[in-house]
Amino acid sequence: MDSCLVAGNIVVDTLVRPVTEIRWGTTEWVEAMTQSLGGNGGSTSFALAMLGAPVHLMGLVGHDAAGEFAWAELQRAGVSTGFVQRSAAATAATVALVHPDGRRALLHMPGASAEAFREVPLAWPDDVTHLHIANPYAVPHLRRHASAMLRLAKERGLSTSLDCGWDARGEWNMVLDPCLPFTDLLFLNESEGEHLGDPQAPVVVKKLGERGCSVNGHLVSGFAVDAIDSTGAGDCFVAGFLAARQRGATQIEAARFANAVGALSVSQLGSVAGVLNYAETQAWISRQPAN
Numbered sequence: 588m589d590s591c592l593v594a595g596n597i598v599v600d601t602l603v604r605p606v607t608e609i610r611w612g613t614t615e616w617v618e619a620m621t622q623s624l625g626g627n628g629g630s631t632s633f634a635l636a637m638l639g640a641p642v643h644l645m646g647l648v649g650h651d652a653a654g655e656f657a658w659a660e661l662q663r664a665g666v667s668t669g670f671v672q673r674s675a676a677a678t679a680a681t682v683a684l685v686h687p688d689g690r691r692a693l694l695h696m697p698g699a700s701a702e703a704f705r706e707v708p709l710a711w712p713d714d715v716t717h718l719h720i721a722n723p724y725a726v727p728h729l730r731r732h733a734s735a736m737l738r739l740a741k742e743r744g745l746s747t748s749l750d751c752g753w754d755a756r757g758e759w760n761m762v763l764d765p766c767l768p769f770t771d772l773l774f775l776n777e778s779e780g781e782h783l784g785d786p787q788a789p790v791v792v793k794k795l796g797e798r799g800c801s802v803n804g805h806l807v808s809g810f811a812v813d814a815i816d817s818t819g820a821g822d823c824f825v826a827g828f829l830a831a832r833q834r835g836a837t838q839i840e841a842a843r844f845a846n847a848v849g850a851l852s853v854s855q856l857g858s859v860a861g862v863l864n865y866a867e868t869q870a871w872i873s874r875q876p877a878n
Contacts, residue, residue: 588833590641590714594729594736595628595721596679596700597646597661597671599653602818602856604685606692623819623857624660625681626700627721627752630819630858634826634848636665637862640833643667643712647703653678654699664859670712674699689814689853697727704728707735711743718745719829721822722752723762730762737769748772750825751779759783774825790838792828792845794821799846807842810850810875819858824849830865847872 600623606615624633632644644666648654650673657678661668679698685691705728718740723733733749740747749770751763759782767773773788780793793801796817799809827848831841847868855861863871 588639588641589716590643590712591635591717591719591829591833592643592645592670592711592715593628593632593635593719593721594645594704594708594733595631596626596697596703596725597624597629597644597648597657598626598679598681598695598700599623599657600625600681600683600818600858602683602685602816604816604856605687606684607686609684619856621856622656623860624657625683625819625858626679627725627750627822629657629661630822631719631721631750631826632666633661633664633859634823634852634862635830636661637859637864638826638830638848638868639865640826640830641667641714643670643715645670645708647672647674647699649674649676649678649699651678653680660859667712670708672703674702676702683816683818685816685818685856689817691816691818693818697725700726702728704732707732707739709739716745717829717833718747719825720747720749720766721825722750723766724752724754724756724758730758733762734765734769737766741769746771748774748825748829750821751775751783752821753779754782760786774821774828776821792842794824794849800824800842802838802842805839807839807846809846810872812850812854814853816856817853820849820852823852823859823862826862827868834865844868844872847875
């Protein structure tokens with residue numbers, strides 16, 4: 588199969604559930620507190636590898652225990668980590684406070700990700716045929732260099748995709764617009780779309796949560812599951828779409844498969860805890876009511 592290069596942040600998440608409110612000066616008991624690989628780059632590449640898609644990850648982690656944990660998780664899934672570099676800075680970290688209904692509030696420390704992609708990387712794996720930018724807004728220097736990386740990918744004959752993500756700095760179109768001429772496949776959710784307007788790419792996939800997704804305006808219904816944690820669900824959805832396309836699925840078939848990967852993700856606590864392999868995911872889909 589074609590090989591994908593994912594560029595993005597690599598984060599170690601600490602997930603706490605259930606959290607309904609924060610009251611300063613008190614102690615709240617919770618049912619679960621766990622550590623997971625996260626970050627848009629980390630989660631997307633992990634899910635791709637679990638789904639059997641050849642994938643390289645480009646990003647930065649620290650020399651700390653969190654960096655060792657992230658490295659081990661990526662390799663456990665089968666991600667090629669030859670382009671994951673080390674930094675003296677702490678590995679990026681997020682605390683996810685998860686509501687009983689699956690919503691989450693994130694406290695994020697960029698850490699080593701703030702140093703990643705200071706320059707446009709010119710050395711890429713030889714077998715790569717697709718470049719995926721996993722949320723340029725999450726990595727300060729990727730904001731500036733994502734468009735150049737996508738342009739370079741097109742010059743090298745690669746296909747490209749970009750997953751928007753949330754922009755905490757509010758620079759939205761300033762970052763995205765220069766990327767669009769070199770983006771074949773654009774992912775965004777409804778909240779991001781409210782800020783970005785109607786960005787144009789050959790294929791635009793809008794993530795609609797429990798309702799599923801749309802592909803160039805064509806609705807593909809989702810799957811009904813009990814939502815435990817939505818952290819990383821969008822990244823897993825993207826991985827599902829890309830993995831299915833790598834196997835020759837049509838865009839609509841890929842969207843349905845991606846909906847399943849996203850649904851399985853929200854059914855477990857942690858960004859990637861719910862990801863199954865390709866055959867297991869297909870089997871799960873076959874057991875679901877027609878939609």
